[in-house]
Amino acid sequence: MEQLNWYYPENLNEAARLVKDGDKAPHSGGTALIRRGFRGIRSIVDLSRLPMNGIEVQGEKIEIGAMCSYSEIIHETGAVFPGHVLVQSLKNSASTPLRNRITAGGSVAAFPAWSDLIGPLLLLNAKVELMGRENGIFSLPEYLLRRELRAGSLITRILMKNYPHIGLHYRETRTQVDYPAFTVTVIAAPAGRNGVFQNLRIAVVGNRERFRRLTELETALNGKLFSHLDNLNIDNYFPVEFPDRKHGSGEYLKHAAEVALKDMLNLIAGGKS
Numbered sequence: 096m097e098q099l100n101w102y103y104p105e106n107l108n109e110a111a112r113l114v115k116d117g118d119k120a121p122h123s124g125g126t127a128l129i130r131r132g133f134r135g136i137r138s139i140v141d142l143s144r145l146p147m148n149g150i151e152v153q154g155e156k157i158e159i160g161a162m163c164s165y166s167e168i169i170h171e172t173g174a175v176f177p178g179h180v181l182v183q184s185l186k187n188s189a190s191t192p193l194r195n196r197i198t199a200g201g202s203v204a205a206f207p208a209w210s211d212l213i214g215p216l217l218l219l220n221a222k223v224e225l226m227g228r229e230n231g232i233f234s235l236p237e238y239l240l241r242r243e244l245r246a247g248s249l250i251t252r253i254l255m256k257n258y259p260h261i262g263l264h265y266r267e268t269r270t271q272v273d274y275p276a277f278t279v280t281v282i283a284a285p286a287g288r289n290g291v292f293q294n295l296r297i298a299v300v301g302n303r304e305r306f307r308r309l310t311e312l313e314t315a316l317n318g319k320l321f322s323h324l325d326n327l328n329i330d331n332y333f334p335v336e337f338p339d340r341k342h343g344s345g346e347y348l349k350h351a352a353e354v355a356l357k358d359m360l361n362l363i364a365g366g367k368s
């Protein structure tokens with residue numbers, strides 16, 4: 096087994112300098128690194144001593160330090176707003192010990208198909224702050240789609256909007272402690288005035304494209320009465336395909352996702368799912 100070199104930077108500039116060349120792997124919770132194994136990795140930069148731990152909820156903004164664990168996000172955002180979509184999505188993810196380790200930064204950087212974090216972040220227009228080869232603030236989709244943003248740069252913070260919403264998150268799993276085959280996340284303005292959909296946003300994660308905002312469906316429903324759902328054929332607004340997975344065929348997963356989404360929209364509309 097090859098020797099691993101560990102680095103323990105004490106400040107962000109030192110950490111950014113270390114990761115810049117792209118030949119050293121940042122280590123946050125370590126859950127993805129352990130899973131993939133250390134083949135091909137010679138050096139690791141431990142991020143635990145860096146000031147990236149706090150979560151700030153300020154008026155219309157939430158800022159999450161990259162080293163915050165899923166458990167901390169659930170606790171801190173839940174204290175301000177128990178129904179927050181991040182609470183709904185993360186509280187059932189993985190298992191308690193894992194939620195204590197998995198970090199926001201490591202989770203965005205790793206972006207597994209079963210991520211419970213990416214859907215909510217997409218709907219909250221999240222941005223990531225990078226330091227290293229790239230410096231600055233980038234939209235989450237840009238970070239996920241542009242490979243060159245990821246190599247040699249550290250995520251230091253995740254920034255997003257904070258506004259009242261109803262948040263729902265569906266995980267397609269076979270058992271409670273299982274990797275989801277896909278997730279569907281929906282947020283909407285609370286108790287739509289006069290029974291109207293407002294600020295409805297929908298994201299699917301784990302599909303062939305990895306993630307997809309259902310903007311056509313959002314447009315078709317926003318500003319419309321809840322009763323509009325009765326006459327809407329969601330199949331026409333669901334341009335999402337899934338690969339075959341252990342959970343079932345791609346065709347089955349597509350059907351399961353549509354059924355879950357219909358249930359969630361009915362719940363938003365105040366009906367029973």
Ligand SMILES: Cc1cc2nc3c(=O)[nH]c(=O)nc-3n(C[C@H](O)[C@H](O)[C@H](O)COP(=O)(O)OP(=O)(O)OC[C@H]3O[C@@H](n4cnc5c(N)ncnc54)[C@H](O)[C@@H]3O)c2cc1C
Nearest residue numbers: 121123124125126127128189198200201202204210211250
């Ligand atoms: C059994 C199991 C079940 C799981 N189930 C779920 C689940 O249901 N839902 C869910 O959402 N997740 C789940 N996860 C977690 C997920 O699979 C990843 O392991 C996790 O998101 C990685 O986060 P981490 O903090 O441990 O990152 P690490 O393992 O530390 O790092 C992951 C990758 O990102 C890089 N990296 C780390 N930090 C940064 C940073 N700040 N900036 C840039 N790059 C960085 C690393 O070099 C590495 O390539 C599960 C994990 C396991 C092991």
